[in-house]
Amino acid sequence: MDSPASYGHVEHLVEGLVLRRPAPRVTWVHRRAVEAAKEHGWPVPSYSTVYVIARALDPALVMLAHEGAKRYREVYDLIHRREAEGPNAIWQADHTQLDLWVTAPSGRPARPWLTVIEDDYSRAIAGYQSTSVPPPR
Known part of the structure; x- marks a missing residue:
């Protein structure tokens, strides 16, 4: 079997042909690659070389x-993503305990919680609150 590495131009041509829409058969890709190779004076690839190049493509790229x-x-996306269609369609609440100490109403030192409400579409801060009580889970 020929080595796909010895066919620089042919390899790129085969990859491009394989990625066409609708998905072509390898026999069709091989015929086109042979025609182009003869026309440009490149090494003529065997069917097995074209098959190896076609099957070596990343399945995600082919899909x-x-x-x-x-x-x-x-x-291939690992998580479900939601995208807001317009302003105020989705709001996001983020809670974090701040890295500072304040005196709580009880007179004892405490780390406050910051809650921020953000509009998902515009990324604008719709509101915020700082409390000494952790947010509900």
Whole structure:
């Protein structure tokens, strides 16, 4: 079997042909690669070389090329992402205990909690609150 590494231009051509939409068959890609190689004076690839190049492509890249970004996100995104369609559609609340000490109403030192409400669409701060009581879980 020929080595795919010895075919710089042919390898790029095969990769580009494999990523076309709709997904082509390897036999079609091989015929086109042979035609282009003869036309440009490149080494003519064997069918097995074209097959190895085609199968070496990242499956995620092939899915993105053939099935689109929506299907790619469904399969390869690790978490469910929500995107706000407009202002005030989704708000996000973040709570953190601050790295400072204050005197609590009881007279004892305490670390306060900061709660921030953020509009997901504009990233604007809609409100905030500082308390000595932790937020509910």
